[in-house]
Amino acid sequence: MKTGSILKNKYYLYMTEFFAGMSVMAVELGASRLLAPYFSSSQIVWTIIIGTIMIAMALGNIYGGKSADRHPDPDRLYLRLLIAAVWIAAIPLLGKYIILGVSALLVLAISNHFLVLAAFVTCMLIFVFPLFLLGTVTPSLAKYTVESLEDNGKIVGTLGAFNTIGSILGTFLPTFVTIPAVGTAVTFLIFSGILLALGLLYFISRGAGKRACAVSTALFVFCSIFGHSGSFAFWEEDLVYEGESIYNYLQVKETPRSVVLSTNVLFGVQSIMMKDDSLTRMYYDYALAAPFMAGVTQKDSAEILILGMGTGTYAKQCMRYFEGVTVEGVEIDQKITDLAGAYFALPDSVEVTTYDGRAYLQAIDRKYDVIMVDAYQDITIPFQMSSFEFFTLVQQHLKEDGVMVVNMNMKSGDASAKEGINAYLADTISSVFGSVYTVDVTGSTNRELFAARSGALPELLAARASEASDPELGELMQYVSGSLRAYEPGTHILTDDKAPVELLGMQVIDELIGEEIGVYKEMFRKYGIEGLLGVM
Numbered sequence: 001m002k003t004g005s006i007l008k009n010k011y012y013l014y015m016t017e018f019f020a021g022m023s024v025m026a027v028e029l030g031a032s033r034l035l036a037p038y039f040s041s042s043q044i045v046w047t048i049i050i051g052t053i054m055i056a057m058a059l060g061n062i063y064g065g066k067s068a069d070r071h072p073d074p075d076r077l078y079l080r081l082l083i084a085a086v087w088i089a090a091i092p093l094l095g096k097y098i099i100l101g102v103s104a105l106l107v108l109a110i111s112n113h114f115l116v117l118a119a120f121v122t123c124m125l126i127f128v129f130p131l132f133l134l135g136t137v138t139p140s141l142a143k144y145t146v147e148s149l150e151d152n153g154k155i156v157g158t159l160g161a162f163n164t165i166g167s168i169l170g171t172f173l174p175t176f177v178t179i180p181a182v183g184t185a186v187t188f189l190i191f192s193g194i195l196l197a198l199g200l201l202y203f204i205s206r207g208a209g210k211r212a213c214a215v216s217t218a219l220f221v222f223c224s225i226f227g228h229s230g231s232f233a234f235w236e237e238d239l240v241y242e243g244e245s246i247y248n249y250l251q252v253k254e255t256p257r258s259v260v261l262s263t264n265v266l267f268g269v270q271s272i273m274m275k276d277d278s279l280t281r282m283y284y285d286y287a288l289a290a291p292f293m294a295g296v297t298q299k300d301s302a303e304i305l306i307l308g309m310g311t312g313t314y315a316k317q318c319m320r321y322f323e324g325v326t327v328e329g330v331e332i333d334q335k336i337t338d339l340a341g342a343y344f345a346l347p348d349s350v351e352v353t354t355y356d357g358r359a360y361l362q363a364i365d366r367k368y369d370v371i372m373v374d375a376y377q378d379i380t381i382p383f384q385m386s387s388f389e390f391f392t393l394v395q396q397h398l399k400e401d402g403v404m405v406v407n408m409n410m411k412s413g414d415a416s417a418k419e420g421i422n423a424y425l426a427d428t429i430s431s432v433f434g435s436v437y438t439v440d441v442t443g444s445t446n447r448e449l450f451a452a453r454s455g456a457l458p459e460l461l462a463a464r465a466s467e468a469s470d471p472e473l474g475e476l477m478q479y480v481s482g483s484l485r486a487y488e489p490g491t492h493i494l495t496d497d498k499a500p501v502e503l504l505g506m507q508v509i510d511e512l513i514g515e516e517i518g519v520y521k522e523m524f525r526k527y528g529i530e531g532l533l534g535v536m
Contacts, residue, residue: 462482
């Protein structure tokens with residue numbers, strides 16, 4: 001075994017173990033943030049990330065042990081650290097292009113389980129190799145630090161402890177410090193730089209590996225310059241803000257008519273502000289039926305609660321169209337609330353609490369005329385806000401004539417489908433509320449559900465639509481009242497114990513993707529990639 005002066009101090013080896021463990025967890029958390037804007041941050045995506053990383057680490061452990069026995073040379077280990085460092089540094093620069101390339105290829109080739117397969121292939125291409133290399137660290141260091149059988153247990157245990165402590169810090173630092181402060185790209189670069197420094201320090205102390213050090217340093221600098229500020233949605237031209245919070249990737253886009261918040265790249269709009277204060281032509285407008293149903297126009301004062309406030313689109317609409325209402329919201333992401341004030345003109349009179357929606361209901365004893373549940377984002381549906389227990393809690397916080405409105409944003413193309421996520425949600429709600437009606441939002445994948453203890457909600461809406469302060473709104477309410485359909489409940493009840501919302505949502509995602517790209521798939525089959533590119 002070749003030795004250098006730095007390896008005579010076992011604490012350097014322990015530090016190598018410490019920072020390797022830290023980097024593994026930091027890369028894992030960075031992976032979730034890199035994939036979330038494209039594939040969501042659901043439990044499914046997390047499962048894929050954890051699974052592929054465990055595969056990489058297991059293979060690295062096996063290879064590292066065999067390599068250390070066959071070639072007990074620390075140069076090999078620290079060269080692998082340099083390679084891993086450069087690869088991780090390149091992720092912010094190249095990762096988004098790999099994700100979109102994989103997605104484009106798979107969306108033309110497969111019809112089912114697109115989300116799972118695209119996320120899995122992406123993880124395999126981007127993350128398996130560097131984490132495989134980091135997986136070789138522990139068995140290699142065990143070989144270099146154990147000198148006799150008398151203390152091998154102590155030394156291996158110490159290595160494991162340093163790895164675990166590093167992993168703990170690598171879990172908390174990205175989530176609470178680096179990603180919110182400097183973003184995902186710089187987070188990758190920070191931990192890549194730590195690995196690079198470990199390798200450089202080793203080779204410099206030995207006076208060896210000059211070419212490897214020079215190349216890896218140059219590549220790291222290149223990736224740092226060109227990869228640290230790249231946009232996730234690099235094709236967008238109208239972004240006025242792009243950033244990250246503890247919970248979300250965030251982008252604000254401005255057009256001549258509106259300002260839009262999106263919390264991902266490939267799925268929809270989370271909030272919108274129309275510059276002329278007109279109706280949005282989106283689900284927020286349909287949801288304005290709930291205050292009419294609850295008789296808000298006939299009351300001197302009314303209280304509306306929004307679970308999933310976003311930047312306040314629905315809150316501002318309620319305040320504009322209904323006099324005497326008090327609106328409060330619950331939003332788990334403080335950064336989104338900050339954006340509401342900076343870009344979306346949310347009035348200071350709207351009280352926003354940074355909290356989980358269900359936990360907030362459990363902490364208060366107030367009752368409301370309207371409660372809007374708008375916490376479902378693409379496939380990322382919080383199970384604790386989709387269960388029988390949750391909707392029972394919502395009902396308990398409604399007045400006797402109160403109405404709940406739920407935005408369900410992944411309606412199935414088959415209106416009679418009884419197996420999709422929206423059917424499960426509607427069945428669950430129907431087990432709590434006696435009166436449940438739904439309406440599909442024209443030109444979108446949204447479906448609005450209205451629920452009350454009792455009453456014919458379409459008739460209530462039709463009778464009160466004439467009280468609308470705006471003729472356009474009154475006309476829309478008449479349309480909604482005629483389009484509402486009483487929901488016929490099934491037996492699919494989601495509970496706190498059993499709520500497979502991710503798998504159900506994935507089924508709808510597959511269906512929506514199939515509908516959207518069916519024409520392009522047919523062109524691809526007939527004319528190949530050149531014909532498809534020509535059409536596009």
